[in-house]
Each structure stands twice: as C-alpha cells, then as structure tokens.
Amino acid sequence: MPQLFPKKANTLPVLSLVGALLGGVLLVVLVWYYFSPEFTTVGYQPDQPVPYSHELHVDKLGMDCQYCHTNVANSKHANIPPTQTCMNCHNQIQTESPNLLKVRESWAEDESIQWTKVNHLPDYAHFSHAAHVDKGVGCETCHGRIDKMGAEGVYQAEPLSMGWCLECHRQPELYLRPDDQITAMGYTQPANFVERNLERIRDENIQPPTNCSACHY
Amino acid sequence: MAHKEESKSIPTDPSAQDPAHGDGDRLIKGNLSFHDITEMVSRHTEKKAPLAWYVAFATALSGTLLLLAMLAYQVWNGVGVWGNNQPVGWGWPIVNFVFWVGIGHAGTLISAILFLFRQHWRTSINRAAEAMTLFAVMCALIFPTFHVGRVWAIYWTLPIPNQMEMWPQFKSPLLWDVFAVSSYFLVSLVFWYVGLVPDLATLRDRASNFWRKRILGFFSLGWTGANRHWRNYEKAYLLLAGLATPLVLSVHSVVSFDFAVSVLPGWHTTIFPPYFVAGAIFSGFAMVVTLMVITREIYGLKNLITLDHLEKMNIIILVTGTIVGFAYITEFFMAWYSGVEYEQYAFLNRAFGPYAWAYWIMMTCNLVSPQLFWFKKLRRSIPVMFALSIVVNIGMWFERFVITITSLHRDFLPSSWGYFEPTWVDIGTFVGSFGLFFTLFLLFLRFVPMVAMSEVKGVMPQADPHYHEGGDGRPERDGDAPYIEPAPAAAVEARRQSNS
Numbered sequence: 001m002p003q004l005f006p007k008k009a010n011t012l013p014v015l016s017l018v019g020a021l022l023g024g025v026l027l028v029v030l031v032w033y034y035f036s037p038e039f040t041t042v043g044y045q046p047d048q049p050v051p052y053s054h055e056l057h058v059d060k061l062g063m064d065c066q067y068c069h070t071n072v073a074n075s076k077h078a079n080i081p082p083t084q085t086c087m088n089c090h091n092q093i094q095t096e097s098p099n100l101l102k103v104r105e106s107w108a109e110d111e112s113i114q115w116t117k118v119n120h121l122p123d124y125a126h127f128s129h130a131a132h133v134d135k136g137v138g139c140e141t142c143h144g145r146i147d148k149m150g151a152e153g154v155y156q157a158e159p160l161s162m163g164w165c166l167e168c169h170r171q172p173e174l175y176l177r178p179d180d181q182i183t184a185m186g187y188t189q190p191a192n193f194v195e196r197n198l199e200r201i202r203d204e205n206i207q208p209p210t211n212c213s214a215c216h217y
Numbered sequence: 218m219a220h221k222e223e224s225k226s227i228p229t230d231p232s233a234q235d236p237a238h239g240d241g242d243r244l245i246k247g248n249l250s251f252h253d254i255t256e257m258v259s260r261h262t263e264k265k266a267p268l269a270w271y272v273a274f275a276t277a278l279s280g281t282l283l284l285l286a287m288l289a290y291q292v293w294n295g296v297g298v299w300g301n302n303q304p305v306g307w308g309w310p311i312v313n314f315v316f317w318v319g320i321g322h323a324g325t326l327i328s329a330i331l332f333l334f335r336q337h338w339r340t341s342i343n344r345a346a347e348a349m350t351l352f353a354v355m356c357a358l359i360f361p362t363f364h365v366g367r368v369w370a371i372y373w374t375l376p377i378p379n380q381m382e383m384w385p386q387f388k389s390p391l392l393w394d395v396f397a398v399s400s401y402f403l404v405s406l407v408f409w410y411v412g413l414v415p416d417l418a419t420l421r422d423r424a425s426n427f428w429r430k431r432i433l434g435f436f437s438l439g440w441t442g443a444n445r446h447w448r449n450y451e452k453a454y455l456l457l458a459g460l461a462t463p464l465v466l467s468v469h470s471v472v473s474f475d476f477a478v479s480v481l482p483g484w485h486t487t488i489f490p491p492y493f494v495a496g497a498i499f500s501g502f503a504m505v506v507t508l509m510v511i512t513r514e515i516y517g518l519k520n521l522i523t524l525d526h527l528e529k530m531n532i533i534i535l536v537t538g539t540i541v542g543f544a545y546i547t548e549f550f551m552a553w554y555s556g557v558e559y560e561q562y563a564f565l566n567r568a569f570g571p572y573a574w575a576y577w578i579m580m581t582c583n584l585v586s587p588q589l590f591w592f593k594k595l596r597r598s599i600p601v602m603f604a605l606s607i608v609v610n611i612g613m614w615f616e617r618f619v620i621t622i623t624s625l626h627r628d629f630l631p632s633s634w635g636y637f638e639p640t641w642v643d644i645g646t647f648v649g650s651f652g653l654f655f656t657l658f659l660l661f662l663r664f665v666p667m668v669a670m671s672e673v674k675g676v677m678p679q680a681d682p683h684y685h686e687g688g689d690g691r692p693e694r695d696g697d698a699p700y701i702e703p704a705p706a707a708a709v710e711a712r713r714q715s716n717s
Binding site for chain 2: 003004005009010013028031032033035036037038159161162163164166167
C-alpha cells in the first residue's frame with residue numbers, strides 16, 4: 001500500500017512535542033506579564049475634574065500629605081479632602097483662577113467634587129492605611145513620587161498586585177522607614193537601614209501576615 | 218437487531234451457531250475468523266448508525282444542552298443556586314464528583330490490572346470500558362471545577378508561576394485531588410489511544426474516502442503492522458499498564474482523603490481509602506455491565522462480548538459489593554469500639570436519623586442486591602444483571618450522598634443543625650452530566666472501533682503458533698494414539714553419551 005503521507009511527516013511528532021513544550025512556557029510567560037496589573041494598570045492616569053497639581057502643593061509649597069489626607073494614620077481610608085480643605089487657603093489666594101472654578105462651584109453649591117479614584121484595589125482585598133502608616137510604610141512606597149505629579153493628575157505608580165504586596169509582607173525590613181519620614185518624598189535609606197528596621201520589627205513585634213484571610217475576608 | 222441482513226454471513230449470536238462446532242471454553246464464540254472480527258467491529262464506524270443510535274443521541278444531546286444551560290446559570294448567579302449552604306457546604310456537586318470518578322475506575326482496572334494479570338477475557342470489553350473511564354472522569358471534573366465558584370480562576374489550582382505570587386496549598390487533600398484525577402485522566406487517555414493505534418490503522422486501510430483515509434492515517438501514526446511496530450507497541454502498552462495500575466488504587470484513595478483527612482466524625486476514618494477503591498470498582502463494573510448489555514444487543518456483538526464475559530464482571534460486582542458492605546459494617550464496629558461518643562452518634566444518626574431513608578437505600582442496593590449473583594442462573598441472566606447494574610449505581614450514588622451529607626448536616630452545636638435539600642439546578646446539573654456522558658459514549662460507538670480488534674484476535678485460537686485446523690492450540694494428533702511425554706533433558710543427555 002502506498003504511503004499516505006510524505007516522509008517529512010515523520011518530523012511532526014517531534015515538532016509537536018517541542019511546540020507544545022515551548023508553547024506552554026510561552027503561554028505562562030505571556031499570562032504572567034500581560035495579565036498582571038504591572039502591565040494592565042501601572043500608569044493609569046484618569047482625567048480629574050480639577051487640574052490639581054501635587055507637584056505645586058507638595059514640592060514647591062512644601063505641604064505635608066496629612067494636611068489634606070487627614071485620616072491616613074487612624075483610618076482604613078486615606079480620605080480625599082473635602083472642598084473645605086481647599087478653601088482654607090483658596091478663599092484668600094488665587095480666588096479668580098479659572099482652574100479653581102469647579103472648587104468654588106462646589107463650595108457655593110455645597111456639593112462634593114467628583115474626583116476619580118486612581119489607586120484602586122478590588123473589593124475582595126481589604127487594606128488599611130492606618131496599619132501601614134503607623135508601622136513605618138511611607139506614602140511614597142506605594143504611591144510613588146506624588147511630588148512629581150503635576151496638573152495632568154496623579155497616576156498609579158506601582159502594580160498594587162498581590163505579588164507586589166507580598167514582596168514587602170515577606171521582607172518588611174527592606175521597605176520600612178522611621179515615623180518622621182513617612183510622608184517624605186524622595187527619601188533615601190541610610191547605610192544601616194536593614195539593622196534599624198529589624199530592630200523596630202523586633203521591638204514593635206511587626207508581623208505582616210501572608211495568609212489568605214489577612215486581606216481576603 | 219437492526220442489522221440482520223448484514224450479519225447473515227457472520228454469526229453474531231452464540232445460540233444460532235452450528236452445534237457441530239463446539240466452542241468449549243473459548244472466549245470468542247461462533248467460530249469466527251480474524252476477518253469476521255474486523256468486519257463485525259469496523260463496519261459500525263463505516264456505515265450509517267442504527268435508528269436506536271439516533272434516538273439515543275438526540276436524548277443524550279438534549280441532556281448535554283441541559284448541563285450547559287445549568288452551568289451557565291450557575292456561573293452567572295454563583296454557587297448559591299445550588300442547595301449547598303451551612304451547615305452542608307458540600308452538597309450534590311461533591312457527591313456527583315465522587316460518583317463519576319468512581320465509575321471511571323472499572324475501565325482502568327480492566328485495561329491495566331487485568332492486563333498485568335493476563336486475564337484474556339478483558340480484550341472484548343477493555344476498549345469500551347476505557348472510553349467509559351475517560352467520559353466519566355470528564356463528567357466528574359465538571360463538578361469541582363464549577364464548585365470553586367469563580368470558574369475562570371480554576372487555573373489557580375495548578376502550580377503556574379504568576380505575579381500574584383500565589384502557589385497551591387500542597388497540604389490540602391483537595392489539591393492532591395487535582396493532581397490525582399488529572400494525571401489519572403491523562404494516563405488513561407494515553408493508554409486508550411496507544412491501544413487504539415493498530416485498530417485505527419485497520420480502519421484506515423479499509424477506508425475509501427480521501428479525508429477519512431487521511432484523518433485515520435494521522436491518528437494511526439503510520440502504523441503498518443510491522444514486527445518492529447508490534448514490539449514497540451507491546452512494550453509501550455505494558456509500561457503504560459504498569460503506570461496505570463497504581464493509579465487505579467491511588468485516585469480513589471486520594472478522593473477519599475478529601476473526607477478522611479478532615480477531623481469530622483463519620484469522615485475521619487482510616488478505612489476510607491480501601492473502602493472507596495472497592496466501591497469505585499463496584500460502581501464502575503456495574504456501569505460497564507449496563508453499557509455492554511445494550512451495546513452487544515444493538516450492534517450484534519454477542520459472540521465477542523459473551524455471557525461468560527458478563528458473568529465474570531458480575532462476579533467482580535459480587536466481590537466488591539460485599540467488600541463495600543463489610544466496610545459499612547466495620548464503620549459501625551469501629552464507632553462502637555472507639556468509645557468516642559461523637560463517632561457513635563454520627564453513625565447512629567446515619568442509620569436512624571433524618572437521612573435513614575438514604576442509608577437504607579444504600580445498604581439494600583450495595584450490600585443486599587449483589588448477593589443475588591451467588592446464583593449462577595441469575596448472574597447469567599441478561600435482564601437480572603441489567604437491572605442489578607442500575608440498582609448498584611443508584612446505591613453507590615446514595616453511598617456518596619450518605620457520607621457527604623449526614624456527616625455535615627448536624628454540626629457540633631445543635632444550633633447549627635440543618636437538613637439539606639437540593640435545588641432544581643442541582644438536579645438539572647446531575648441529569649445533564651448523564652447527558653454528556655452518553656453523548657460522548659455514543660460518539661465513541663459511532664466513530665471508534667468499540668472492541669479492541671487486534672487484542673481480541675490475539676487471544677483467539679488462530680493466534681496460537683501451534684494452531685492447526687480444528688485444533689485448540691495443541692498440535693494435531695491421531696484420535697487414540699497415546700500422548701508421549703517429552704523426555705527430560707537429563708535422559709536425552711545420558712542417551713547421547715552412551716551412543717558416542
């Protein structure tokens with residue numbers, strides 16, 4: 001009986017085996033990177049109703065994060081400030097600025113400004129700002145150089161993925177900073193920072209949990 | 218018997234054969250030749266299917282559609298559409314999972330363990346039984362897959378590197394299940410396929426259609442029936458049988474760990490692994506009997522799948538059913554002997570509590586009913602074995618129901634007691650899984666040689682190198698001539714020396 005397939009068909013089994021192996025590895029790598037927040041959400045920079053510039057307020061004017069985000073050290077949420085906070089200064093300064101029109105409208109009509117949330121965690125992940133800020137995690141560690149984000153708005157600087165959270169939860173000594181440097185931007189760790197952090201971790205018994213129900217409850 | 222006109226040349230029914238040609242204790246009846254076997258099996262994949270097939274396929278396919286609809290409804294709405302709720306967090310999905318995995322076990326036992334034990338009667342039924350295994354495991358896998366709730370995240374059960382830095386919990390028996398069942402499926406699939414290669418080549422050589430030739434040619438991997446092919450094939454088959462054999466025992470042992478490893482009265486018992494394995498083989502053989510009784514009737518395979526084959530399976534059903542019944546009674550003994558009041562309560566509650574009805578259905582179907590097979594007449598009666606095989610599978614479904622539900626429905630605090638009730642989605646999904654199973658099995662009957670032709674030929678008298686016309690494997694000799702024992706080697710040696 002004549003052969004149905006040409007001789008070169010003999011390479012097909014080997015090729016398909018190698019293809020399946022390489023294809024499998026490639027698929028894992030593609031999903032690993034392209035399905036992760038590092039690819040999908042880092043750099044997310046939505047349009048905001050008011051062209052508020054953190055660069056101007058923090059870097060140029062030297063305001064502290066906690067002047068506006070008042071509850072960060074004692075609440076789950078780092079609150080978005082009410083219009084009242086803006087008007088503390090802006091009823092005196094830049095009262096005619098067109099950029100602040102929405103703020104003045106909000107103030108006059110007693111309606112909140114509808115900011116768009118940038119650093120967004122899924123509903124099934126619980127996160128407390130207070131727990132982190134009070135144990136030495138700086139604002140910058142998760143939110144990036146806020147002091148360099150200008151009028152075009154805040155963008156997401158870090159992936160906020162589970163693996164990213166776990167990096168610090170597994171080795172907090174590489175990330176913590178002293179309490180007086182929490183809100184500092186562009187902070188550089190001194191040479192002995194690991195020993196310093198390990199000492200703090202011992203003293204305050206800091207045990208960042210890595211079990212599922214630490215965040216998913 | 219829809220094909221009488223085509224089966225004229227080939228005897229299909231042992232009762233219709235010429236009494237002058239006694240079959241004796243042969244496996245294959247009807248004095249069939251090799252070509253008859255090829256014809257009997259191959260033709261069903263080559264011609265139009267019988268009407269019964271179309272009717273059955275339409276029914277099964279609507280069951281499959283029901284399954285898809287139920288699963289879509291469940292994915293859209295969440296696990297809450299099932300009856301599972303506190304205190305019974307594991308309801309029908311787990312019951313159905315264990316039920317289907319159990320059914321699969323007979324196929325691997327027939328194909329691997331009986332192969333290693335040189336049980337030649339396996340050849341007539343192993344192909345269909347292995348196909349049944351694959352389809353039953355597919356049905357089984359549906360249930361835990363959808364039970365996780367977020368089915369799109371099911372790949373989290375596999376150790377795949379990911380940026381969540383999430384890794385499976387290797388201390389969990391549920392994860393062992395993932396590996397046990399998926400490796401079982403893969404090994405069964407490869408084993409089944411390797412066994413199919415020579416038969417697919419037979420179909421290829423018979424094919425006249427261009428595409429049919431090419432497709433079968435692709436799947437028969439260039440098989441020519443050369444001596445070297447057979448040597449490699451038999452080595453591979455033996456190795457795979459060796460690989461599949463421990464899986465028969467390990468898979469259901471691991472499934473039983475889902476229960477036995479948790480500290481819950483009624484589940485936390487060391488008897489579970491062997492008792493689950495026996496139950497799995499019990500239910501699997503019952504399913505093979507159900508399927509084979511119908512298949513041999515519709516497709517005229519009574520000379521290939523004979524009453525002797527069915528009787529042997531019925532004996533296995535009798536043995537494993539009795540083992541399972543013995544395990545049920547041992548559990549009660551252990552509960553009493555342990556002196557643990559919670560354990561005792563769990564078992565008394567099983568037999569006399571709110572689920573007593575389920576318990577006694579289980580006892581009747583699994584322990585009492587197979588005892589009928591002690592009678593040769595009953596175990597060789599087609600109607601009796603067909604009815605009993607179905608009763609056994611009802612009983613085995615209730616076994617898993619009793620184990621899962623009764624241990625959960627009364628929590629340690631009376632305030633957390635409840636009574637499980639399935640929803641219409643539970644029932645629809647389970648009925649639908651039968652639809653999927655039969656759809657796949659009917660497709661198998663339609664497109665794949667349903668009996669392992671090459672293996673059957675290998676156990677026929679003609680395959681014996683010493684076969685002579687009219688002989689049964691022994692050299693032909695004159696009627697009354699005395700049989701001469703071959704001389705022992707020492708005597709030959711002595712004579713050779715005295716001659717020299």
